[in-house]
Amino acid sequence: MVQEAEEFAEEDRKVKERIDxxxxxxxxxxxxxxxIGDKDKLAxxxxxxxxxxxxxxxxxVLGWLDDNQTAEKED
Structure with missing residues (x-):
């Protein structure tokens, strides 16, 4: 079980980085x-x-995020 956890640790780290x-x-x-909508700030x-x-x-950007749910961190 420990060996299996070690095998997936790198993949888990990459997924966490992508989500973050x-x-x-x-x-x-x-x-x-x-x-940009707040009159006290930039509006x-x-x-x-x-x-x-x-x-x-x-x-x-929001549209791109919706269309690319599985995009990598670098994207």
């Missing part, structure tokens, strides 16, 4: 979406064109 990277990116995207400091550009890019 995905979660960090998703958290970053949602934080940015909140900041009043950037113009509507910049907000639209940022929002479009953030939505593209």
């Amino acid at each position: 990277a995905r979660n960090r990116l998703e958290t970053y995207v949602y934080n940015m979406k909140n900041q 009043d400091k950037i113009d509507s064109d910049a907000k639209e550009t940022i929002d479009t890019a953030l939505n593209e």
